[in-house]
Amino acid sequence: MPLHRRHVAESGSTKASTEYDGHQVYEQKTSSSSDSGSKINTLTTSPTTMNPYRSRRILLGLILLDSIVLITVAAKSNIKSTSHLLSIIIATFISTLPIFLTLAVGLGISSNSMMDLPHQRYIPLTVVATIVGNQLPVYISFGMASIGIFIFGLASRPVVEEEENDNNNKNKNEEDKENKKQMYSGQINAVMATLLLIAALLTENFFIWVVSASYTPSQNMATLPSPLQDNGQILLRYLFDNVLALSKRDVVKLRNMINVEGILASGLGLSIITVVLQGSSIRRNMWSMAMRGVLTLAAARSIRTISFLITVLPSQNPKCYFSHFPTPPEDWFSWFMVGMIPQVNGGCNDLIISGHATVTSTLACVVTSVVRKPLFTTALWMFIALDYGVEIYEGFHYSVDMVLGAILVNLLFAVLAPLEEATGQMNQASLVEKRKFHRIQDSTYSDIIMYLLPALGVYIQLVGFIPQDFGNYSNMIYTAVVIYQISRFGFQHYSQHILFCLLFMVLGLFL
Numbered sequence: 001m002p003l004h005r006r007h008v009a010e011s012g013s014t015k016a017s018t019e020y021d022g023h024q025v026y027e028q029k030t031s032s033s034s035d036s037g038s039k040i041n042t043l044t045t046s047p048t049t050m051n052p053y054r055s056r057r058i059l060l061g062l063i064l065l066d067s068i069v070l071i072t073v074a075a076k077s078n079i080k081s082t083s084h085l086l087s088i089i090i091a092t093f094i095s096t097l098p099i100f101l102t103l104a105v106g107l108g109i110s111s112n113s114m115m116d117l118p119h120q121r122y123i124p125l126t127v128v129a130t131i132v133g134n135q136l137p138v139y140i141s142f143g144m145a146s147i148g149i150f151i152f153g154l155a156s157r158p159v160v161e162e163e164e165n166d167n168n169n170k171n172k173n174e175e176d177k178e179n180k181k182q183m184y185s186g187q188i189n190a191v192m193a194t195l196l197l198i199a200a201l202l203t204e205n206f207f208i209w210v211v212s213a214s215y216t217p218s219q220n221m222a223t224l225p226s227p228l229q230d231n232g233q234i235l236l237r238y239l240f241d242n243v244l245a246l247s248k249r250d251v252v253k254l255r256n257m258i259n260v261e262g263i264l265a266s267g268l269g270l271s272i273i274t275v276v277l278q279g280s281s282i283r284r285n286m287w288s289m290a291m292r293g294v295l296t297l298a299a300a301r302s303i304r305t306i307s308f309l310i311t312v313l314p315s316q317n318p319k320c321y322f323s324h325f326p327t328p329p330e331d332w333f334s335w336f337m338v339g340m341i342p343q344v345n346g347g348c349n350d351l352i353i354s355g356h357a358t359v360t361s362t363l364a365c366v367v368t369s370v371v372r373k374p375l376f377t378t379a380l381w382m383f384i385a386l387d388y389g390v391e392i393y394e395g396f397h398y399s400v401d402m403v404l405g406a407i408l409v410n411l412l413f414a415v416l417a418p419l420e421e422a423t424g425q426m427n428q429a430s431l432v433e434k435r436k437f438h439r440i441q442d443s444t445y446s447d448i449i450m451y452l453l454p455a456l457g458v459y460i461q462l463v464g465f466i467p468q469d470f471g472n473y474s475n476m477i478y479t480a481v482v483i484y485q486i487s488r489f490g491f492q493h494y495s496q497h498i499l500f501c502l503l504f505m506v507l508g509l510f511l
Helices: 052-076 082-107 119-133 138-155 167-213 231-243 248-258 260-282 286-310 320-324 332-339 355-371 374-394 399-415 417-431 445-462 468-489 493-510
Strands: 014-020 023-028
Touching: 052 082, 082 119, 082 374, 119 260, 119 355, 119 374, 138 260, 138 445, 138 493, 167 286, 167 332, 167 468, 167 493, 231 374, 231 399, 248 260, 248 374, 260 286, 260 355, 260 374, 260 493, 286 355, 286 399, 286 417, 355 374, 355 399, 374 399, 399 417, 445 468, 445 493, 468 493
Parallel strands: none
Antiparallel strands: 014 023
8 A cells, every 4th residue: 555645735816625535625715806806716626415215226246246357267277177167266356456446436426426526436336447448459558558648738728818917016016037937937947857767777776787787697597596585476476386287378468458557657647637638626736746756756766777787686587688688799889789779678687676666656646646535546557567467477577576566666755755745845836826728629739749749759668669679869869859848948838748758758667
């Protein structure tokens, strides 16, 4: 379970109106401006209600659906004995339980569902929809995600209102300028955190090659080191191979069907949209939340890099080096260029802390901090536990690597909570008034082309039209464009759009 909880101080202009799941929804009072005499009404969010009889019908439907799944799996399995049948039923129930828990939250039959906010329903439902979409080919699933980023970019363009030049509103204009300054400081901080993360990932990527190339025993068939004993892997292989009588292909197929990385990415996307559109209602700021998550991941990856550089562990696959890296070149330039190739399939000796665990745990912490439903949090971490179990079963990481990765990220996310609260409160003044956005149908051809090109470039990279070996160079190009945009024109919405595309590409490449 993630160790994070936000505490929002009650100020003179806010009051607690509703409490649910251990946190509070705040409703902004109508305040009067002494300078202009006008009143500002902030956004309020009404909880979603549901008929209790409908909830019971949905619950019965979920139980019936789960029973059908259990019967179907049992019928298709090669049952050897009664104990084997019982094991299959229990394993199927445990593996499908998080799906039905997520559906229960999304359909509103969880605890305190009468007080749910809209995003506490549609984010869990999106997770389930993503699992269904994972059964589609990669070029379709990545295409859907790219189209979603493109549409969100067009739909979230803010309307810039003309500033009043009346001398009577001089004080108000000065206050607005200060609010904008604070808002842009949050954006700049998030951008700097993103650049720090990219630097950490590039550095880690290079040192993955360094630690593998310098571990000479793994490069000679006569001196291949034996893997360390992993009791967690021994237990999982006994469970899958002997108790459940599943082949490795079946286990991997189950993992690919769920695709935890995909559901976390979609959950993150919906969480960002929620904070952008309803940030003032739920007291969250997108840039401060992004900075917290990005700094968490950057710190975790930096600790991971230091860890596997200090102590080199033998890979669980003794022949790993021959399938991942070439023979170390003699000249330094060629040796350096090998280190610039993205290690999208992982390395061999970059162990101690799992990079896979740091990314998925960070995404889970961010998503669950937005949804704030204990049942959904439990379901999401059950998905992650299943994913980690298969990772250990296949021998990609030792058990301790996955466990330490999850614990480290949760601790870092909790430690950095005050940073988000401080920057979030600083930027709340800019979110008091209701935000206005341009309609998609009002977009010009130049707007469509301008917002389509970054998303299209990411899609071309992720589906393989551009070789994955050039992935790091694509990241550098997008990063350079963002830096140029900000330095030349200041932080604009288009810079935010390119940053989202860059984040999508980084997650797609390194997950």
